[in-house]
Structure formats: C-alpha cells, structure tokens
Amino acid sequence: xxxxxxxxxxxxxxxxxxxxxxxxxxxxxxxxxxxxxxxxxxxxxxxxxxxxxxxxxxxxxxxxxxxxxxxxxxxxxxxxxxxxxxxxxxxxxxxxxxxxxxxxxxxxxxxxxxxxxxxxxxxxxxxxxxxxxxxxxxxxxxxxxxxxxxxxxxxxxxxxxxxxxxxxxxxxxxxxxxxxxxxxxxxxxxxxxxxxxxxxxxxxxxxxxxxxxxxxxxxxxxxxxxxxxxxx
Amino acid sequence: xxxxxxxxxxxxxxxxxxxxxxxxxxxxxxxxxxxxxxxxxxxxxxxxxxxxxxxxxxxxxxxxxxxxxxxxxxxxxxxxxxxxxxxxxxxxxxxxxxxxxxxxxxxxxxxxxxxxxxxxxxxxxxxxxxxxxxxxxxxxxxxxxxxxxxxxxxxxxxxxxxxxxxxxxxxxxxxxxxxxxxxxxxxxxxxxxxxxxxxxxxxxxxxxxxxxxxxxxxxxxxxxxxxxxxxxxxxxxxxxxxx
Amino acid sequence: xxxxxxxxxxxxxxxxxxxxxxxxxxxxxxxxxxxxxxxxxxxxxxxxxxxxxxxxxxxxxxxxxxxxxxxxxxxxxxxxxxxxxxxxxxxxxxxxxxxxxxxxxxxxxxxxxxxxxxxxxxxxxxxxxxxxxxxxxxxxxxxxxxxxxxxxxxxxxxxxxxxxxxxxxxxxxxxxxxxxxxxxxxxxxxxxxxxxxxxxxxxxxxxxxxxxxxxxxxxxxxxxxxxxxxxxxxxxxxxxxxxxxxxxxxxxxxxxxxxxxxxxxxxxxxxxxxxxxxxxxxxxxxxxx
Ligand SMILES: Nc1ncnc2c1ncn2[C@@H]1O[C@H](COP(=O)(O)OP(=O)(O)O)[C@@H](O)[C@H]1O
Ligand SMILES: [Mg+2]
Numbered sequence: 001x002x003x004x005x006x007x008x009x010x011x012x013x014x015x016x017x018x019x020x021x022x023x024x025x026x027x028x029x030x031x032x033x034x035x036x037x038x039x040x041x042x043x044x045x046x047x048x049x050x051x052x053x054x055x056x057x058x059x060x061x062x063x064x065x066x067x068x069x070x071x072x073x074x075x076x077x078x079x080x081x082x083x084x085x086x087x088x089x090x091x092x093x094x095x096x097x098x099x100x101x102x103x104x105x106x107x108x109x110x111x112x113x114x115x116x117x118x119x120x121x122x123x124x125x126x127x128x129x130x131x132x133x134x135x136x137x138x139x140x141x142x143x144x145x146x147x148x149x150x151x152x153x154x155x156x157x158x159x160x161x162x163x164x165x166x167x168x169x170x171x172x173x174x175x176x177x178x179x180x181x182x183x184x185x186x187x188x189x190x191x192x193x194x195x196x197x198x199x200x201x202x203x204x205x206x207x208x209x210x211x212x213x214x215x216x217x218x219x220x221x222x223x224x225x226x227x228x229x230x231x232x
Numbered sequence: 233x234x235x236x237x238x239x240x241x242x243x244x245x246x247x248x249x250x251x252x253x254x255x256x257x258x259x260x261x262x263x264x265x266x267x268x269x270x271x272x273x274x275x276x277x278x279x280x281x282x283x284x285x286x287x288x289x290x291x292x293x294x295x296x297x298x299x300x301x302x303x304x305x306x307x308x309x310x311x312x313x314x315x316x317x318x319x320x321x322x323x324x325x326x327x328x329x330x331x332x333x334x335x336x337x338x339x340x341x342x343x344x345x346x347x348x349x350x351x352x353x354x355x356x357x358x359x360x361x362x363x364x365x366x367x368x369x370x371x372x373x374x375x376x377x378x379x380x381x382x383x384x385x386x387x388x389x390x391x392x393x394x395x396x397x398x399x400x401x402x403x404x405x406x407x408x409x410x411x412x413x414x415x416x417x418x419x420x421x422x423x424x425x426x427x428x429x430x431x432x433x434x435x436x437x438x439x440x441x442x443x444x445x446x447x448x449x450x451x452x453x454x455x456x457x458x459x460x461x462x463x464x465x466x467x468x469x470x471x472x473x474x475x
Numbered sequence: 476x477x478x479x480x481x482x483x484x485x486x487x488x489x490x491x492x493x494x495x496x497x498x499x500x501x502x503x504x505x506x507x508x509x510x511x512x513x514x515x516x517x518x519x520x521x522x523x524x525x526x527x528x529x530x531x532x533x534x535x536x537x538x539x540x541x542x543x544x545x546x547x548x549x550x551x552x553x554x555x556x557x558x559x560x561x562x563x564x565x566x567x568x569x570x571x572x573x574x575x576x577x578x579x580x581x582x583x584x585x586x587x588x589x590x591x592x593x594x595x596x597x598x599x600x601x602x603x604x605x606x607x608x609x610x611x612x613x614x615x616x617x618x619x620x621x622x623x624x625x626x627x628x629x630x631x632x633x634x635x636x637x638x639x640x641x642x643x644x645x646x647x648x649x650x651x652x653x654x655x656x657x658x659x660x661x662x663x664x665x666x667x668x669x670x671x672x673x674x675x676x677x678x679x680x681x682x683x684x685x686x687x688x689x690x691x692x693x694x695x696x697x698x699x700x701x702x703x704x705x706x707x708x709x710x711x712x713x714x715x716x717x718x719x720x721x722x723x724x725x726x727x728x729x730x731x732x733x734x735x736x737x738x739x740x741x742x743x744x745x746x747x748x749x750x751x752x753x754x755x756x757x758x759x760x761x762x763x764x
Binding site: 086087088092095097098179180181182184194196197198199200201 | 520522527530531536551552553554566567568666667668669670672673688691692695723725726
Binding site for chain 2: 127129130132133135136137138139140143147150151
C-alpha cells in the first residue's frame with residue numbers, strides 16, 4: 001500500500017518536473033502505438049469491409065485465420081519478426097531490428113487481426129436489404145461505403161479500441177524486436193519491465209500510472225467518439 | 233400511354249431454379265401499377281429488376297426507350313425511389329434520414345432544408361424532425377421511409393409491401409395520404425401488395441405474378457373481377473372473401 | 476462529395492492528422508543516424524549485446540555517451556539474458572559483446588565467432604540474508620555457508636532464470652556437493668535480480684546476488700545484511716569482445732573494434748573505477764591491476 005502511494009507520488013513528481021527521459025519515453029510510446037493502430041486501421045478497415053461484404057471462395061478460411069490471429073501471442077509475433085529482421089534473416093537489408101519501426105511492425109501484426117476481424121463481423125451483420133435501400137437512394141459505390149462505415153461505427157470503433165488496448169499493453173514483442181534501447185526503442189511497457197528487474201518498484205509504478213493514464217485518455221476519446229451520436 | 237421502363241428477355245435463376253421469367257414487360261408513364269402474387273412468386277425480384285437494383289441477367293432494361301447499361305445505371309437509378317416493407321432507416325435523426333438522398337446528390341443546404349420541411353409536412357411528421365430514427369413507432373418510421381423516397385421527386389416510385397407491417401388504422405391513414413401524394417405529383421408507381429383492398433384503392437393496372445411469370449395483366453378492377461384460368465387459383469379465393 | 480456527418484468527419488480527420496503527425500515524427504527517428512548537429516559526421520549503428528544485470532547497474536548509461544562522443548557510432552545496447560547475448564554473438568547478430576560468463580565466452584573464442592576478447596573489470600557476488608541469520612552462515616566460507624543453509628532448511632531464493640547469476644549459484648552448489656532442489660525451502664523466482672531480492676526479503680531467505688544490484692536496492696529490503704563476501708569463487712569477471720567479421724559478414728568490424736579499444740582505454744578505466752562511489756560510497760566494479 002505504501003509502495004503504491006510512493007509510486008503515485010513519484011509519478012506525479014516525474015510528470016510535474018518534466019523529466020525529459022520520461023517525456024521522451026511517453027512520447028515515443030504514443031507515437032509507436034498510435035502509428036501501429038493507425039496502420040492496422042488503414043489496412044484492417046478496408047480489408048474487414050471486403051471480407052464482410054463480398055462473398056468469394058476462401059473467405060471462410062481467411063476469416064478463420066483472422067480469428068486465430070486475434071489470439072496471436074505478442075511474443076510469438078515478436079519472435080517471428082526478429083527472425084525475419086535478423087542479419088541472417090531474409091529482411092536483414094532493411095536494418096530494422098532494434099528500431100521503433102520494428103516495434104510498430106510487431107504491434108501492427110498483433111492488432112491488425114483484431115481490427116480486421118471485428119470490422120468484418122460488423123459488416124457481415126449488415127442487412128443486405130439496407131445495402132439495396134442505400135443504393136436505391138442514389139448512392140455511388142463510395143457513398144455506399146461511407147454510409148455503411150458510419151452505420152457500423154460502433155462496432156468499428158470497438159475494434160479499434162480493442163486493438164489499441166492490445167498495442168499499448170504489449171511488451172513481449174516490443175522488448176524482443178525493439179531491444180529496449182535507451183533513447184531509441186524504450187517505451188513505457190519495456191521500461192516498466194526493466195525497472196522492475198532493477199528492483200526500482202517506485203519508478204516502475206510511476207511509469208505504470210503514466211501508461212494507464214494515456215491508455216485511459218485515448219480509450220476515453222475513442223469511446224466518446226463512438227458514443228456521441230447515440231446520446232442525441 | 234408511352235412506355236417509361238421496358239424489360240425484355242428477363243430470365244433470373246437461383247442455381248437451376250427459375251425465379252423470374254419475363255419475355256417483355258412495359259411500365260407506362262404515369263400509371264400506378266399493382267403487383268400481386270403468392271409468396272416467393274418473384275415480385276420483389278421484378279421490382280429490383282425494374283429499379284436497376286439487380287442485374288437483369290441476359291435480358292435488357294430500357295428507360296424511355298434507351299437501354300440502361302452499367303454506364304447509365306446510376307444516373308437512371310437516381311430518377312427512381314424505393315420504399316420497402318422494412319423502413320431501414322439510418323442511425324441518425326429523422327431530418328437527416330429524409331435529407332440523405334438529396335445529400336447524396338450534392339444538393340445545396342438551402343434546398344435540402346426547404347424540401348425536408350415540405351415533405352415532413354406532407355407526411356405529417358414535422359414534430360419528429362429532431363428525433364432519432366431508432367426511437368420511432370412502426371407507422372412513424374414508415375412515414376419517414378416514404379418521405380425519404382418522395383423527396384427525391386422520382387419519375388418512378390417503387391413500393392414493396394410498404395404498409396404490410398402496420399396496424400389497421402395506421403395503414404388506412406397512410407394509404408390515403410400516399411394516394412394523395414402520388415396523385416398530386418403524378419408519379420409513376422409500382423406497388424407490390426398482398427392486400428386486395430390496398431390494390432383496389434390505390435392501383436389502376438394490376439399484374440398477377442406466379443412462379444416467376446406474369447399470368448395476367450389488365451385494369452385492376454377487371455383482373456380482380458375476372459381472373460383468367462392461371463390467376464384464378466390465387467385471386468379467386470380472395471374475391472370470394474370480399475364479395 | 477456528399478457531406479458526411481460531423482462526428483464521422485472528425486473521426487476521419489483525427490485519424491489522418493494523427494497519421495500525418497506520427498509518420499513525420501517516426502521519420503525523425505529514421506533520420507536519427509544522420510548528423511544531429513551541423514558539422515557532425517554520419518553515424519553508424521552498432522549493436523552491443525550485453526546482460527540485463529550489466530545494463531541494470533547503470534554503468535553503460537555513463538560509458539556509451541562517452542564512446543559516442545569520441546567515435547562516429549551509435550550504440551544500440553541490447554540487454555538480454557547471458558545465453559541470448561552469447562547466442563547473438565555466435566550468430567553474428569551483434570557487433571560486440573560485454574558479458575560475464577568466462578567459460579561460455581571461451582567456447583565462442585574457440586569457435587572463432589568472437590575475436591579480440593579483453594578482460595575489463597569484475598564485480599563480485601555476495602550472499603545476503605535477513606539480519607537475524609537463522610542458519611548462522613555469516614562470514615563462513617562459501618561452501619560451508621551453503622551447507623549450513625541447506626542443513627537448516629533455511630529459505631534460499633534463486634533466480635532460476637538461466638542468467639549468469641543463476642549459473643554462478645548452481646556452480647557454487649555443485650562445488651559444495653549439494654542439490655538445492657532437494658530442499659523444499661528452495662525458491663526459484665524465474666525473475667530478474669531486483670525482483671528476486673524482493674522475494675528474498677519478503678520470504679526472509681538467503682540469496683546470491685551481485686553487489687551492484689544489492690547496493691542499489693538495499694534501502695528497499697528492510698533488515699537485510701551481507702552474509703558472505705570476498706571469496707575468490709564469488710568473482711564476476713567481465714570481458715568485452717568483437718564478433719568476428721571474417722566469419723559473420725554483416726558485422727561492423729570497425730565499430731566493434733573501436734568499442735573494444737574504447738573499453739580498455741585509460742580514461743574509460745578510470746570512469747569504471749569511479750562508478751558508483753558517489754552514490755553508494757563504494758565502487759560497483761573493480762579493475763584488474
Ligand atoms: N439471393 C437469392 N438467392 C437465392 N434465391 C433467392 C434470392 N432472392 C430471392 N430468392 C428466391 O427467389 C424467389 C422469389 O423471391 P422474391 O422475388 O423475393 O419473391 P416475392 O417478393 O414474390 O415473395 C423465392 O423463391 C426466393 O426464395
Ligand atoms: Mg417480396
């Protein structure tokens with residue numbers, strides 16, 4: 001209990017004092033996680049829409065694989081990516097291992113199935129007659145897609161929120177492919193693991209409060225966006 | 233009367249099962265056409281074909297004498313409006329539901345505002361303007377659905393059992409209002425219904441569709457009073473109930 | 476285009492804006508290798524594989540900036556388990572190693588996976604435990620102390636994580652001809668040194684730890700004291716080495732060489748010897764004279 005209070009005090013202290021290292025780590029965490037979820041959204045949204053709306057052979061198989069992917073353990077993703085990016089691996093020429101980009105790739109890999117899968121589910125649930133009705137109202141293909149996106153925004157944002165939750169909490173893969181390098185790839189989760197291993201529980205706790213705060217704020221914004229029209 | 237929409241050589245199948253088979257059919261300018269037939273006869277499929285919402289297979293659809301291909305489809309479809317049995321309103325206010333078609337056509341904000349106000353008035357739902365579409369009663373939702381179609385000032389209005397889910401008084405009221413609107417605007421209308429009263433009251437011409445084929449076509453009163461051999465099995469029993 | 480609803484528009488704009496912000500700022504990261512200030516030379520990344528305990532001591536936080544100031548390299552310090560650090564060396568995934576597992580290192584030298592191995596410094600392991608010393612092991616020789624703790628069935632906490640410290644501990648048990656696992660009071664945490672010390676404090680058990688971590692944590696541990704220290708078998712010897720660029724073509728030979736040379740330079744040695752004195756009143760690492 002005392003440790004908790006101590007951690008909370010330390011967190012406030014570190015934020016108020018504007019500790020440049022903490023700010024840098026927090027900023028990098030935000031950058032990396034938001035970029036990852038953004039990429040997942042940019043890929044997963046159209047992909048999920050197509051999987052939900054268009055029937056083609058092999059679709060069930062892909063949906064099954066995506067559902068399996070939703071449970072992909074981050075460390076497994078991290079391990080695969082490490083092997084690919086290694087100097088002895090096929091993608092070594094990009095020199096991406098131990099860079100923020102590598103973390104973004106790993107986080108995208110673990111959040112993409114969630115965003116895609118939940119979007120696909122949302123679009124599978126759309127009444128076919130609604131699609132016909134929107135076409136009948138004179139919508140072009142793009143307008144149709146935009147309206148359907150808007151109609152499914154609750155489910156889509158739920159997917160993005162779930163994906164973001166996974167990304168911001170992820171540590172195994174970030175540790176493995178990022179290397180927790182000071183000033184380069186150290187993010188909040190990897191710092192927490194490191195500080196715990198050093199026995200600096202108060203700093204670890206303080207970092208955990210910062211992590212929870214930004215996770216809360218972003219999830220809150222997304223949830224607000226998700227719910228705002230409903231309350232009218 | 234001139235033909236507004238003509239379909240030719242329509243053969244639609246689901247697998248091997250024929251759903252709609254119409255060698256030739258004309259929808260005439262200004263008429264209110266009724267379509268009756270048992271469940272699964274292909275009525276909705278016919279409506280979708282006429283409204284360019286389903287591919288005509290190997291057949292053709294002509295609008296004002298011109299064949300409608302992929303290029304023309306959107307342009308022509310924007311001259312039509314459709315209201316189905318389910319109101320299928322969007323997740324937004326009544327106002328925006330009615331405005332949607334005009335927004336899709338990039339009409340000015342001012343025009344949209346005026347027209348929405350007008351059609352809210354016509355369908356007697358002005359007081360619901362700000363209400364969310366999901367909080368309406370069945371009758372109110374269907375009024376919004378019809379206003380959403382009529383605001384487009386369509387050259388052809390397609391109605392697929394729009395009143396069948398409503399209770400009796402609501403249905404009667406809405407039917408009367410709708411007939412008024414269609415007469416005032418002289419809108420060519422295709423009206424699918426299972427209800428002889430609705431058909432009798434609303435339509436001038438009637439076709440009987442069974443097993444995907446048009447079995448009889450003629451003035452409504454005539455078809456109802458003297459169905460031919462093929463249509464008799466369907467119409468006959470109905471007429472008995474009424475007489 | 477038709478006007479979409481405001482909420483939806485905001486959502487899209489936010490996504491795009493964040494996207495733009497993020498891609499431009501990750502762009503900054505990507506150009507980090509390039510001159511930070513005008514006139515500075517282009518930097519090459521080199522990967523230094525080391526152990527978690529080395530990183531946790533904080534020594535590298537002092538040494539790496541020093542090195543980067545002197546040389547045109549950017550060091551990516553990857554702190555992993557001893558086993559993984561050595562494996563990274565033998566696979567050519569790192570350019571230089573800073574580790575403390577002499578026997579295993581020798582294998583890499585023999586297989587020519589690493590070259591130019593240099594002895595740098597040592598710190599020592601100590602056995603610590605609750606001040607009331609339930610098994611009475613204080614100031615005994617290592618083997619004797621372990622035997623006493625074993626016979627008294629005193630709680631003994633082990634990292635159990637295959638780390639250098641864990642390996643050291645197992646070697647010490649072996650020398651004392653004991654199998655600690657036979658004792659029900661032997662606790663394996665599977666965690667790092669800091670966490671394991673906390674567990675030991677919680678369970679009032681003995682534990683083998685490196686001095687640096689113990690000193691750094693002493694205040695959090697309550698009534699804990701050093702029980703055994705100074706024995707030669709408790710030394711923890713650090714070597715730095717280059718991964719062999721002849722054998723692993725992607726290794727950055729020049730950078731690795733520069734790092735090894737930096738580590739044995741006089742200035743560096745002085746920094747190592749002074750490290751920790753100010754904070755803990757005694758050095759954390761010692762040089763070989
Ligand atoms: N997408 C479809 N796939 C397969 N069969 C369909 C499809 N749509 C309609 N049908 C079949 O076509 C026939 C005609 O349907 P429909 O036009 O909806 O009939 P109605 O509106 O007269 O009740 C029915 O037997 C129906 O089961
Ligand atoms: Mg039908």
